[in-house]
Amino acid sequence: MSRQVEITVGFFMVLVICSVLFLCFRVTDPTSFASHNSYRVYAVFDNIGGLKVRSPIKIGGVVIGRVSNINLKSVNDDVYKPYVTMDLDAQYDKIPSSSSLSIKTSGLLGEQFIDINFGLDQNIEQELDALDADKASTPTNNNVNKKPVYLIDGYVINNTKPAMVIEDLIGQFLYSTGGSSDKDKKQDTNESKE
Amino acid sequence: MLNLIAKLGQSTINIIAMLGRSGLMLFGALIGKPQFSKQFPLLVKQFYFVGVQSLSIIIVSGLFIGMVLALQGYFILTTFGAEASLGMLVALALLRELGPVVAGLLFAGRAGSALTAEIGLMKATEQLSSMEMMAIDPLRRIIAPRFWAGFFCMPFLTAIFVAVGILGGVLVGVDWKGIDAGFFWSSIQSNVDWWHDLGNCFIKSFAFAIASTWIALFNGYDCVPTSEGISRATTNTVVYSSLVILGLDFILTALMFSN
Numbered sequence: 001m002s003r004q005v006e007i008t009v010g011f012f013m014v015l016v017i018c019s020v021l022f023l024c025f026r027v028t029d030p031t032s033f034a035s036h037n038s039y040r041v042y043a044v045f046d047n048i049g050g051l052k053v054r055s056p057i058k059i060g061g062v063v064i065g066r067v068s069n070i071n072l073k074s075v076n077d078d079v080y081k082p083y084v085t086m087d088l089d090a091q092y093d094k095i096p097s098s099s100s101l102s103i104k105t106s107g108l109l110g111e112q113f114i115d116i117n118f119g120l121d122q123n124i125e126q127e128l129d130a131l132d133a134d135k136a137s138t139p140t141n142n143n144v145n146k147k148p149v150y151l152i153d154g155y156v157i158n159n160t161k162p163a164m165v166i167e168d169l170i171g172q173f174l175y176s177t178g179g180s181s182d183k184d185k186k187q188d189t190n191e192s193k194e
Numbered sequence: 195m196l197n198l199i200a201k202l203g204q205s206t207i208n209i210i211a212m213l214g215r216s217g218l219m220l221f222g223a224l225i226g227k228p229q230f231s232k233q234f235p236l237l238v239k240q241f242y243f244v245g246v247q248s249l250s251i252i253i254v255s256g257l258f259i260g261m262v263l264a265l266q267g268y269f270i271l272t273t274f275g276a277e278a279s280l281g282m283l284v285a286l287a288l289l290r291e292l293g294p295v296v297a298g299l300l301f302a303g304r305a306g307s308a309l310t311a312e313i314g315l316m317k318a319t320e321q322l323s324s325m326e327m328m329a330i331d332p333l334r335r336i337i338a339p340r341f342w343a344g345f346f347c348m349p350f351l352t353a354i355f356v357a358v359g360i361l362g363g364v365l366v367g368v369d370w371k372g373i374d375a376g377f378f379w380s381s382i383q384s385n386v387d388w389w390h391d392l393g394n395c396f397i398k399s400f401a402f403a404i405a406s407t408w409i410a411l412f413n414g415y416d417c418v419p420t421s422e423g424i425s426r427a428t429t430n431t432v433v434y435s436s437l438v439i440l441g442l443d444f445i446l447t448a449l450m451f452s453n
Contacts, residue, residue: 002235005242012246016350018359027285027360029383055296 008095037090038065043114044075044103048082050164051103051113052113057086058169064092067114085104086114088151094152101164119159198300200434216412223337223411231341240343244305248351251304252297256355259296260362263287267373272308276369280386289395290451293356295443296362298402301348302435306410309340310431313414322415337411344407349399357396394450399443406435 048070056066065088073083088095098119105112148155267283313336316322322332360382367373386392417427449452 002239006238008246009238009241012241012249012350015249016353021354022357023289023353023392024377024388027289027357027382028386028388 008061019124031103031164037051038087039093039151040068041086041088041151041153041155041157042061043157043158044073044085045082045084045101045103045162047162048084048127049103049165050105051114052111052164053113055113057116059092059095059116059118064089064116074156081139084114088102093150097151097155098159099157100159100161101157102161105164137161198242200202210421212416214406215416219333219412219415220335220341220408222331223341226334228435236335237341237342241337241347243286243308243352244274244340244343245347247301248301248304248347251300251356252351252355253358254355254356255296257362259292260284260288260359261366263292263359264363264366264371266425277321277367278377279375279381279385280373281363281380285360285382285386286391288356288359288363289391291443291447293359294350295397295439296351296441297355297399298348298406299402299423299436301344302406302410302439303353303432304405305344305347306431306435307342307408309410310414310417310428311339311424313337313411314417314419314427315416317417318419318421318424319380320419340451341407345403345412347402349396352395352399379403388448390450394446397450398443401446402439405438405442409435409438 010154028124051067052071053067055067056063065086067084068087069085071083072080075083092099095116096119100117100119102115102117103112103116151157213271224444264280264284267280268277271280271283314324316336322336325332325335364375364378368375368378413431413434417423
């Protein structure tokens with residue numbers, strides 16, 4: 001009896017271990033907890049639309065990080081603006097700091113994500129710097145003031161485009177068609193006068 | 195009127211005294227010098243009674259719940275043309291809610307009632323008192339191994355339940371309804387978070403395990419030692435454990451998934 005009990009309990013434990021391994025490696029993405037190294041970048045938006053914490057950050061459709069926090073902050077004593085904290089995967093550390101961010105929607109009704117559009121690439125930037133250096137008499141000063149070439153930990157991106165809010169778009173569309181039809185009418189009246 | 199207030203006060207005092215007795219029981223059972231060589235065989239035996247014998251009901255109900263979830267989800271999602279995300283629906287529903295809760299309810303019905311009846315009968319036939327006569331602490335000898343077995347077995351059974359349920363969803367979604375297997379698994383893997391879903395599933399499960407095992411053991415230990423008292427204690431175990439599991443589930447969900 002006791003021996004049989006031990007063997008069945010052993011089989012039970014094997015089954016438990018199998019199902020836990022199944023849950024860990026088949027159901028969740030095993031790479032998602034393997035590489036947790038990330039660096040933190042901030043961005044100031046005018047309007048974040050429906051962006052949420054844990055929304056993805058993509059370059060050309062590839063997810064490279066997630067939004068970790070969203071709050072309001074007044075940068076440089078300005079009015080309050082949405083201040084988004086982003087965790088980017090540490091293996092993608094060659095993103096030009098002149099890149100711009102825009103908030104886009106995946107699909108027609110899908111969730112919103114941050115898209116990174118590359119700015120000037122490093123070589124062009126260096127060439128520009130070299131041109132500057134030719135003109136400027138003190139190149140060392142330039143280097144001190146220069147911003148980092150790539151995004152680094154703690155960098156604040158100001159070059160952002162606000163999210164498209166569908167009500168605003170409809171409003172703009174209505175105004176623009178209304179405006180254009182007025183112009184058409186004026187032109188029509190002018191023509192008829194002539 | 196005065197009688198009513200007196201009754202209210204008496205029942206409140208009784209409830210608080212019961213809470214105190216249950217706390218003392220658990221304290222007496224768990225706090226003390228561990229003796230692994232003596233306690234391990236007892237624990238293995240309880241694993242057999244609590245875990246292995248609940249396995250069949252857990253596997254069968256997990257399979258059918260996963261299958262029915264996939265079928266219902268398929269009918270709804272296919273009207274939006276979104277049947278590729280059926281895997282996500284099945285996996286998240288099982289991991290976040292159904293797995294811990296249904297496994298907990300089944301566990302309370304299958305193993306909790308058995309624990310209560312066993313300990314209640316031990317008390318009615320005065321086995322517990324005779325153990326005390328032989329200078330064996332019944333709390334350490336009877337309660338502790340059953341508590342640890344319930345504490346560990348319920349999350350284990352939950353893991354099996356969820357895994358079998360997802361496989362049942364695969365059976366219906368992929369093999370019967372013909373959703374592409376790659377879409378099915380990729381929608382699961384990209385949406386199930388390692389800590390947020392899987393970790394919280396096990397936290398819930400451990401919480402339910404503590405609550406329902408504690409209730410089952412205390413109802414048995416504290417029952418009126420008659421046949422009627424044992425039957426009432428067994429009923430109480432199933433009712434209280436189910437209510438506590440459902441209530442705790444709401445609180446834990448509100449804490450875990452509020453933002």
